[in-house]
Amino acid sequence: MLERLEIEAFLGLAAELHFGRTAERLHVTTGRVSQLIKKLERKVGAQLFERTNRSVRLTPLGHRLHDEVRPAYEEIQAAFARAVSSTRATVEVLRVGFMGAAAGQIAHQAGDMFPEREPGWRVRIREVQLFNALARLREGEVDILILALPVSEPDIVVGPVLFSEARMLAVPTSHALARRESVTTEDLAEVELVRVAGAQPGAWLSDLWPDRTPQGRPIAPGPEIETFMEALQVVASGTGAVVVGEQVTRFYTRPGIAYVPLTGTPRLDRALVWLRSYNSPAVRPFVATALEAARLLHPATPAPRP
Template identity: 55%
Template sequence: MLERLELEAFLMLAEELHFGRTAERLHVTTARISQTIKKLERQIGTPLFERNSRHVGLTEAGQRLRDDLRPAYEQIEASLEKATNAARGVRNVLQVGFLGAAAGQLIVQAAQLFGRRHPGWRAQPRELQIVDGLRRLRAGDVDLLVVSLPHNEPDMVTGPVLFSETRVLGVSSRHPLARRDSVSLEDLTAVRMLQVAEAFPDYWRADRTPALTPEGRSVAPGPQFETLQEALALIDAGEGAFVMGAQVSRFYARPGVVYVPFSDAPPLEWVPTWLVTNTAPRIQAFNQAAQDITTRVSLDISR
């Protein structure tokens, strides 16, 4: 039977694909995480991660275990949270999902303001992965989700833009483009563009991983990824590049990855979205809190 640390360490490492960041999030040492994973692999009888000095990745057995364990773990966490909220006298909880650290920074501050304005209510920030954000919103795991445009889902409503950021190209530090002060959309022909797994709609994928430049030149596709950490590992290894927001230079600094700003690409804009069928007043109340936070506090999304 898995101990709690084994379960959390495995799922966190499966998400981060980095022992140091996993240790930081769980408030233990990197050595403790390494020992815990090795113990788990001995217990199961097969490697769960492939690791070397530059890369950590899930094995096929690790992927299966992650997919089997995550739903059960999330259900347990949700039950514990409900019990905790009941003990604290919090009657209602608004689950607010976010993708990326800058959105998370905003959501945490907005949640605090929302709680002060609406006694008996609590907004719970929930970090989601890029490939399952829309699915989790549709499944009811979160009530609200902060996403980047474009966003055009018929069953969802979008609120006003909360913040925007410059687009940058994440590229290996060994690539010639890494030595440039800026890049253009035409420069995408010089790299392979990493592909987001199929969970995201075609219009979003076309915006972030275009097949053609504005002048109609072909852009070569690269490997697929499911999480930002997977994308960064692939970029570090020279397997491709990806278009991201400038927040990565602050929150996701990595020695082998350089973030070069675009000179001719529009900024990335972030908005709240929720299901058309969810007409609860608390949605608008939280959106108002988020808007008020953005007018009062700088998110400091890039250095």
């Protein structure tokens, strides 16, 4: 039985007629090429090359073997190249971004399910951060995102809601509100609300840090952050508060933070969004798959909007 490297050493030496250049071609040592040729000659039972201190050349048997082996080897290489090319041409990648553990569960569940429904596709999952989620979508780093609503950008399509959760206020355990059973939006006047660095009024997520309560009381701006984990660290240090979804009670419990239900506010919806200019045929099938995954993980998921 011939080994691949023996065949490559034979064909390489037949082409180069030089042990050093053949070794460079195969990325092995000169001694390794010599061993392979000797091993092959033992299998054949005769010399395939005539060697002197000055030259290397094929024997008549070596010429005949070369003429018969090279076309077969080249056909095998071409067949593998065609197979690789065919696979690359038919498998497309859908890049899905998420923020938060609950959205991440859905993204990974849908990512596992999607290739079974659409064999020509696979899903690559990426976590995004508060400060750059929409930028990563617009810059083409991800194709679809699972984000908190509302998203009202004119260049972005908002798909169906995947799951919905009650809002809570994350406050330091040392704060007076931490001892309450619930708080209202009027109570936000008693905290400094953390906000995303560089975000402008009316921008995505800005509804989580209003400037005033419904009755007009001012709400102090808290520290600026870039990631959700950074926001939690700020709260734990006692220097701010942040409005969050109730998933935090399952995934983000930590010392120094109390999560208090925030009543009188709409639920926080999470939905699929993508650029209006993104016309991939994978969008609709993935939306359906993500909805199925969401219902498996969140049985109370609302029916999609028409």
